[in-house]
Amino acid sequence: MARLPPPPPLPERSSLALDPAYEAAATAWLSARRGKAVWSGPPPIARMIENLIPPDQRKGGMTVKELQSRWRDVVGEKLACICQPDAIKGETLVVRVVAAAAPLLAMRTNEIVGLVRLAGASRIRKLSLVRGPLLSRAQAKSARTQRKLTATEQRKLDEQLEQVSQPGLKAALARLAEATAHLD
Structure with missing residues (x-):
């Protein structure tokens, strides 16, 4: 590989002095062209619709009620019989589960979180299991x-x-x- 020659030495400070005539011409040219308005384009659409979306849905899509109504479709019939979404706390989905089925759900937490995120609740990152009785179908129907x-x-x-x-x-x-x- 051939070496490039070194750059030429910089001129002395005294030769860098500017000519006052050129300085005045450059100032006149710049002042004639400055002050033009710069158009930055339209605002981002996210900022425009921010106030149209409820605060609990801004980052992550679904509310607990929506998730409860679609739970069978999200996780399937078998899992929906043994667990129900109870609340969303930050990035954690709290799921009420039949006590005997808690170990099964503990093994499948990553799968359930993936299904929930795929269904539209993209802010959910973790699953918290709470053992307790599930709402009966009659209670769930009356809730709707x-x-x-x-x-x-x-x-x-x-x-x-x-x-x-x-x-x-x-x-x-x-x-x-x-x-x-x-x-x-």
Whole structure:
């Protein structure tokens, strides 16, 4: 590899003195071009919508109530029978668990945290198990706000379900309509 020659020596301090005429010309040129407004672009969208999102949902998505309503979908039927989300404290999801199943859940904490984060609660990093009785299905149903279908809604649903020939599918669609009636 060839070596480069050393840089030329710096000139003496006396030769660096500036010419007053050039100095005045440069000052005039700069003063004519300064003061133009700089446009920084639009503000970040996160700052614009910050006040539209409730504080508990700003960092991490789901609230406890949303997680409780979707728990069976998030962790599956088997795990949902033995545990329920109880609270979110910072980055920790507190899960109420049947005492006998606590060791099983302790082994699967990383999997459950991953499923919860995948479902939309991205701020959850840890799982805390609390042994205790679970809410029964009747208590859980009463906790949710469901309303019954009105007579006209029931007639309309029956008319729509006449075309369905499979009884299992018809029953499932009827349950779905009743469960989502409160969303209207």
